[in-house]
Amino acid sequence: MNIIISNANDKPIYEQITTQVKNAILSGELHPGEGLPSIRALAKDLRVSVITTKRAYDELEKAGYLYTVPGKGCYVAEKNTQLVREGYLTQIEEHMTAILTLAAGCGLSVDDLTEMLRLLAGQDQ
Secondary structure, three states: OOOOOOOOOOOOHHHHHHHHHHHHHHHOOOOOOOEOOOHHHHHHHHOOOHHHHHHHHHHHHHOOOEEEEOOOEEEEOOOOHHHHHHHHHHHHHHHHHHHHHHHHHOOOOHHHHHHHHHHHOOOOO
């Protein structure tokens, strides 16, 4: 797992970590039961505070992506089909929001975007 922190990003560091770990889980890069780096090790690798990595792991655990075994570490939780679907839907919504912003900047209408999507999907009717 390769996490990249950007100081230029407007998102807090813990959120950048959370997002990248979620994406690694949803994409299958991290598998259920797979151990994650310890909070301290990840903090050292990323050169961030232990509090920051702890917050990221806590958020991931609350959302059902991780579970903690006291004294052993954090592990990827078994994939819940609904959880995975919700994760993908959230990512799609984020991308679509960015698309709408870009489209507005160059004067594209929703109809134009719909046509582009149809063409990309191979439904050029």
